[in-house]
Amino acid sequence: MSKGLPKRSDDYSAWYNELVKKADLAENSAVRGCMVIKPYGFSIWEKMQAELDRMFKETGHTNAYFPLFIPKSYLSREADHVEGFAKECAVVTHYRLKNSADGDGVVVDPDAKLEEELIVRPTSETVIWSTYKNWIQSYRDLPLLINQWANVVRWEMRTRLFLRTAEFLWQEGHTAHATKQEAWDESVQMMHVYAEFAESFMGVPVIRGIKSESERFAGAEETFCIEALMQDGKALQAGTSHFLGQNFAKAFDVKFADKEGKLDLVWGTSWGVSTRLMGALIMAHSDDEGLVLPPKLAPIQVVIVPIYRKEEERIAVSEKANELVKQLRAVGLSVKFDDRDTHKPGWKFAEYEMKGVPVRLAMGPKDLEKGTVEVARRDTKEKSFVPADDALTQYVLDLLDDIQKNIYDRALKHREELTTPVDTYDEFKRILDEKTGFVLAHWDGTAETEEKIKQETKATIRCIPMDAPEEEGVCIYSGKPSTKRVIFARAY
């Protein structure tokens, strides 16, 4: 591993790209736009998955799996939906290869053309609703609360590791309900689940809100979202939850008999978060020395680095270190004792800082003498010497809690500093250019105004916050009356 990252202040985007590679999270693959998620990066994703999965199950959902391929005709059943995705779909046209005539490799066998092309899923509403049609007959079959963990493909022109890749991993929840209210409540609930996850586990504060019509999911009647602000002042959509109304039920003819025996269309929702969360996690907390991970998602929470010169010292230090490992693991902490003799302590310090390990314990001969250990926290880089006794476990547990809280507080403070209400279009443009961040402004509610602003400033409406107070005002662009402020920002 070569040393050093570009500085965030010099080139934020280069910093991000290098960090992802140097922290061993992911790299570009042979296939354009697709990434290889490396073991360390995948461990973080697995931690996210485990917690989200637990939250989904706690709210009554169960996992299932639907196919990767979608018959082309399904996609066109819902007009808005196909409109939204058609431009970025990978299409399977053939099912066989054969040896090429010149004996040099293989070619697509033209005789093996599919009668109906298959689309690699960009999302699964269509296959799932075509299946739900068979599963739902009666109100007794509802609600149907299903989630799937899967990969999806959206053929993006420009990609960035984790933030936008042609293939990505996600979960997609798809639920069906007897009443509009129940489906609506479900989609709101899942937005809150996502927000809770982002804030409590990722340590990323988010705004809960509703998307404007033009930012809404194709095929949804309402899209709820959580929006986060990155260190560079750009917004990142971290999760979405859609109230689908009866749109997909209509398209796939999914009806149920209610208690009176009357047939009615079911109400639906869908909701998802993706490996993009990894991007949010990286950009929210990390610094010029590398990744900063929240303890609750760190694959390694505590690393122990031994320091020694002579073999006797190595043995003595290792013995004590192994005791600490046992002691810390006994309370469920994920601990790594890095006893590799091939790297020096200083090298290891730099490496674990790059990888964002929240707590580092360093122990050498001097510590053995004094009965101490050097404790370094990744978030503030503070170091202290602490007695290496039974009380160390509680000390580390408290420290991890403190780190979790501190990085959240820091991110929240940053967002608050970069959230600016404005009342004129000139001020709006000035803030976007000079200060960046979330800009709170009155908007007349029309797609035309939103589009004009987007074209002129590259800022989009991130969301209409759920808790936006009613406030009389005029649209910064058109001057028409408005009742609440919405959040504008330049976004990833």
Next chain:
RNA sequence: CGGGAUGUAGCGCAGCCCGGUAGCGCGCUUCGUUCGGGACGAAGAGGCCGCAGGUUCGAAUCCUGUCAUCCCGACCA
């Protein structure tokens, strides 16, 4: 699909104008000294110079074509 650039060792690059032994840094291997913040010395290994044609006694270098990648624009979780 428009505009710009780049393909040379695992990675990052120089060499190309002006054709003549393929080089530097990092990493890698071995040995020794080191080890409390990315150690130092010595000795090594590693290349169809993106690919295909052409010019030439001779091409990484000049010409033609081609492929790929990256950056900037339109689209997006």
